[in-house]
Amino acid sequence: xxATPDLSVRIGSLTLRNPVMAASGCFGYGxxxxxxxxxxxxxxxxxxxxxxxxxxGHPAPRIVETPAGMLNAxxxxxxxxxxxxxxxxxxxxxxxxTVIVNVCGTTVEEYAEVSRILSDAEGVHGIELNISCPxxxxxxxxxxxxxxxxxxxxxxxxxxxxxxxxxxxxxNVTDVASFARAAEEGGADAVSLVNTFxxxxxxxxxxxxxxxxxxxxxxxxxxxxxxxxxVYECHQTVRIPIIGMGGIASARDAIEFMIAGxxxxxxxxxxxxxxxxxxxxxxGIEDYLVRHRHARVSExxxxxxxxxxxxx
Amino acid sequence: xxxxxxAEVVANTPLSSEYNVLVLAAGDIASAAEPGQxxxxxxxxxxxxxxxxxxxVFELLGDRGLEQRPERRTRFSLLNKRxxxxxxxxxxxxxxxxxxxxxxxxxxxxxxEPPTHAWxxxxxxxxxxxxxxxxxxxxxxxxxxxxxxxxxxSELFYLDFFEALGVRLVLTTEDGSRGEAxxxxxxxxxxxxxxxxxxxxxxxxxxxxxxxxxxxxxxMKHGCRSEVSVxxxxxxxxxxxxxxVVPLRxxxxxxxxxxxxxxxxxxxGARILWD
Numbered sequence: 001x002x003a004t005p006d007l008s009v010r011i012g013s014l015t016l017r018n019p020v021m022a023a024s025g026c027f028g029y030g031x032x033x034x035x036x037x038x039x040x041x042x043x044x045x046x047x048x049x050x051x052x053x054x055x056x057g058h059p060a061p062r063i064v065e066t067p068a069g070m071l072n073a074x075x076x077x078x079x080x081x082x083x084x085x086x087x088x089x090x091x092x093x094x095x096x097x098t099v100i101v102n103v104c105g106t107t108v109e110e111y112a113e114v115s116r117i118l119s120d121a122e123g124v125h126g127i128e129l130n131i132s133c134p135x136x137x138x139x140x141x142x143x144x145x146x147x148x149x150x151x152x153x154x155x156x157x158x159x160x161x162x163x164x165x166x167x168x169x170x171x172n173v174t175d176v177a178s179f180a181r182a183a184e185e186g187g188a189d190a191v192s193l194v195n196t197f198x199x200x201x202x203x204x205x206x207x208x209x210x211x212x213x214x215x216x217x218x219x220x221x222x223x224x225x226x227x228x229x230x231v232y233e234c235h236q237t238v239r240i241p242i243i244g245m246g247g248i249a250s251a252r253d254a255i256e257f258m259i260a261g262x263x264x265x266x267x268x269x270x271x272x273x274x275x276x277x278x279x280x281x282x283x284g285i286e287d288y289l290v291r292h293r294h295a296r297v298s299e300x301x302x303x304x305x306x307x308x309x310x311x312x
Numbered sequence: 313x314x315x316x317x318x319a320e321v322v323a324n325t326p327l328s329s330e331y332n333v334l335v336l337a338a339g340d341i342a343s344a345a346e347p348g349q350x351x352x353x354x355x356x357x358x359x360x361x362x363x364x365x366x367x368x369v370f371e372l373l374g375d376r377g378l379e380q381r382p383e384r385r386t387r388f389s390l391l392n393k394r395x396x397x398x399x400x401x402x403x404x405x406x407x408x409x410x411x412x413x414x415x416x417x418x419x420x421x422x423x424x425e426p427p428t429h430a431w432x433x434x435x436x437x438x439x440x441x442x443x444x445x446x447x448x449x450x451x452x453x454x455x456x457x458x459x460x461x462x463x464x465x466s467e468l469f470y471l472d473f474f475e476a477l478g479v480r481l482v483l484t485t486e487d488g489s490r491g492e493a494x495x496x497x498x499x500x501x502x503x504x505x506x507x508x509x510x511x512x513x514x515x516x517x518x519x520x521x522x523x524x525x526x527x528x529x530x531x532m533k534h535g536c537r538s539e540v541s542v543x544x545x546x547x548x549x550x551x552x553x554x555x556x557v558v559p560l561r562x563x564x565x566x567x568x569x570x571x572x573x574x575x576x577x578x579x580x581g582a583r584i585l586w587d
Contacts, residue, residue, distance in 0.1 A: 025553075025554075026552050028550075028552045028554075032550055032551035032552055033550065033552065035313050036313065036550070038352070048554070055568050056568065057557070057569055059392070059557075060545065060556065060557055060558070061544070061545045061555075061556070062554070062555045063547050063553070064559070065361060065362055066361050067363055068359035069362065070362060070363060072547075072555065074553070074554045077554050077569055088459070119322065209417070221359045221364055222359075269362070271548070271549045272363060272364075272548035272553055273364060275414070275550055275552075276316050308432065
């Protein structure tokens with residue numbers, strides 16, 4: 001019998017027990033799922049985005065379903081960094097979860113301040129920088145759509161924390177790889193991509209948008225091929241690990257991102273539909289590694305073969 | 313803790329060209345369900361439609377029909393109204409098909425004790441949580457009145473069921489084909505105005521949001537407590553996505569968005585700040 005493949009993944013100074021992570025905005029603060037799954041079985045969970053202060057977000061309706069996907073504009077409702085640390089983090093620590101906090105800001109200083117608060121807390125293992133939320137007026141994507149903004153946020157946070165920093169990139173740019181490079185040069189330990197695609201759904205009878213914010217971010221299986229392409233482009237460009245996401249709903253999908261260049265993957269929308277998907281994903285990834293005779297998951301990363309497809 | 317099962321469709325009874333009752337073999341969900349809780353249902357596998365939809369638990373059943381003893385329950389039913397793709401699939405579902413169900417979820421109704429009377433206010437498909445609630449309340453000896461409004465007489469369902477439980481019925485239809493013509497809030501308001509101050513009923517409401525807001529306002533006007541079951545567009549049912557929020561008056565008097573999937577779907581009518 002073949003030995004069990006090594007699923008561990010290194011992100012800067014952090015070693016994840018496996019490459020499967022819960023994506024920000026799709027897993028609450030993690031505590032919501034504590035009664036349903038073993039949080040310590042995940043490679044990591046990424047919390048909902050946190051600013052310094054509480055935010056109420058947009059009015060409902062906040063989501064609408066689309067073909068093989070969904071549009072959301074939640075508006076980063078959140079309890080703020082300090083309340084998260086005081087009220088929710090202890091439970092995640094008790095459940096031995098690997099916690100990556102998604103950090104938001106309306107200014108470079110706010111990103112640094114939130115990161116500092118989280119660095120001082122027991123039980124935060126990494127920081128994902130939200131420079132890509134398409135649904136808020138200030139902050140988020142305004143940094144992620146400018147190379148200088150991306151570099152500035154990352155380097156300011158680099159000075160504020162020793163935790164691994166993972167800027168989350170927006171796909172709403174022409175050349176995503178240049179943003180991955182700006183993040184790398186700013187001192188990022190990894191990049192995660194993609195956040196959602198800015199999109200719109202209208203009710204043709206009323207001629208109004210279907211969600212209160214008007215525009216929203218598209219996620220789900222519908223975006224997967226574009227996300228795979230962007231991960232591939234970034235992998236050609238940067239040396240830091242890439243955490244891939246965008247419509248992953250099966251082990252096959254996860255492996256596709258890894259072949260394109262993702263060292264780890266995140267699952268977002270699929271968790272809404274299949275909250276118990278995690279065990280199946282891990283088993284499927286392991287099965288793939290065994291079938292393809294890989295001793296460790298890292299051997300799959302960035303192994304796209306080019307040339308003409310061979311007929312089956 | 314919610315249970316995730318691929319439940320077999322054991323019966324599908326059409327009630328009209330839009331409404332049906334779908335019976336699903338999911339004993340673990342049926343055993344655990346409390347009045348007012350819901351189940352996230354995926355009408356078919358695959359990515360289109362992608363998301364599950366929330367449904368109130370309509371009836372809790374054993375092999376021979378309604379079953380009050382949790383350990384004897386083997387199935388539950390949904391009251392479905394065909395409106396979109398998922399509800400269309402559930403309307404057309406065939407016996408033997410499997411439907412993914414995650415539940416029971418959410419905060420159930422509070423159960424009053426005698427001598428408090430329970431007044432249930434249902435609009436259209438909002439009848440769904442009240443079969444189980446009426447059963448439980450009647451089993452504790454609570455006097456129950458159902459105020460039930462629909463568009464027309466042919467869309468007033470399960471009246472025999474409620475009558476057999478000893479529930480007093482007050483009916484309205486928009487076209488006047490049965491009961492009083494108009495909306496259900498009118499007789500609710502009128503009858504609440506006639507009760508003695510010492511015997512104010514507890515009001516439970518489920519239906520369209522306009523009706524819920526009106527029912528909560530009317531209850532408050534007459535000094536009654538109310539609980540309403542809201543239905544917002546929901547992504548996950550578990551508190552993960554923050555889609556289904558309702559503005560609720562907080563301790564600080566200001567509105568705060570709470571997730572109706574985990575703080576609700578049953579919420580204190582007096583605290584909702586309808587948007």
